[in-house]
Amino acid sequence: MTPETLVFDSSAELVATARARFVDVVTAAQAARGVASVALTGGSNGIALLRALAEDSGDVDWSNVEIYWGDDRFVPSAHPERNSGQAFDALLNHVPVDPARIHVMAPSDGEFGHDIDAAAAAYGRLIGSDTVFDVHLLGMGGEGHVNSLFPHTAATAESTAPVVAVTDSPKPPPARITLTFPVINASREVWFLVSGEEKAEAVAAAHNGADRADWPCAGARGTTATVWFLDRAAASAL
Numbered sequence: 051m052t053p054e055t056l057v058f059d060s061s062a063e064l065v066a067t068a069r070a071r072f073v074d075v076v077t078a079a080q081a082a083r084g085v086a087s088v089a090l091t092g093g094s095n096g097i098a099l100l101r102a103l104a105e106d107s108g109d110v111d112w113s114n115v116e117i118y119w120g121d122d123r124f125v126p127s128a129h130p131e132r133n134s135g136q137a138f139d140a141l142l143n144h145v146p147v148d149p150a151r152i153h154v155m156a157p158s159d160g161e162f163g164h165d166i167d168a169a170a171a172a173y174g175r176l177i178g179s180d181t182v183f184d185v186h187l188l189g190m191g192g193e194g195h196v197n198s199l200f201p202h203t204a205a206t207a208e209s210t211a212p213v214v215a216v217t218d219s220p221k222p223p224p225a226r227i228t229l230t231f232p233v234i235n236a237s238r239e240v241w242f243l244v245s246g247e248e249k250a251e252a253v254a255a256a257h258n259g260a261d262r263a264d265w266p267c268a269g270a271r272g273t274t275a276t277v278w279f280l281d282r283a284a285a286s287a288l
């Protein structure tokens with residue numbers, strides 16, 4: 051399926067449009083299936099989207115949203131670099147979510163201690179083979195990483211396990227837990243939220259059909275929609 055590419059004058063406009071569309075997709079999923087399922091991302095636009103949703107989430111019934119993360123940093127729970135902590139600050143502390151439907155990846159001071167493989171395996175059991183996200187949000191790095199799937203790594207090559215541990219992330223912090231391509235690509239919709247000229251080469255590589263080993267962003271797609279929300283700088287090499 052051909053990806054949809056939307057280009058905005060600013061990241062603020064990008065986020066505003068993604069917010070409105072998120073409300074539409076989640077409310078439609080709730081109308082169809084009762085409960086919506088989403089995978090959140092960290093990063094600048096991913097967190098800005100959550101802040102925008104805290105301001106206005108329309109008719110979303112937050113008590114019926116299953117919330118997962120595409121990746122998180124394996125650091126103590128109170129560490130400011132936790133994607134989940136940022137999501138609570140931006141959104142989840144401000145809307146009536148059901149705590150039982152919020153699925154945080156274990157931190158390094160959680161029930162598995164420093165055993166990152168056990169923590170990743172537990173999240174893998176939680177995801178199982180049946181979880182289908184209505185929307186999986188993705189940020190992207192300048193080298194094309196999505197979630198914590200970096201170029202030329204075992205995590206990016208993973209073709210069966212839904213969740214793996216990463217211990218040598220080139221972007222700090224080095225220890226992370228990440229969903230892999232089999233579960234990303236089972237999502238109904240996959241959205242990239244990308245701004246800045248330093249991302250332009252990766253955006254172009256994905257649009258030109260690059261190998262996901264070289265440019266992981268090229269390997270992520272939804273079963274019903276793949277949407278690139280870009281600002282003009284990120285779209286400048288298209």
Ligand SMILES: O=C1O[C@H](COP(=O)(O)O)[C@@H](O)[C@H](O)[C@H]1O
Nearest residue numbers: 091092093094095188189190191
């Ligand atoms: O390390 C990460 O970075 C990406 C992108 O972040 P950005 O600030 O450059 O948009 C993010 O999506 C991912 O969740 C995070 O762990």
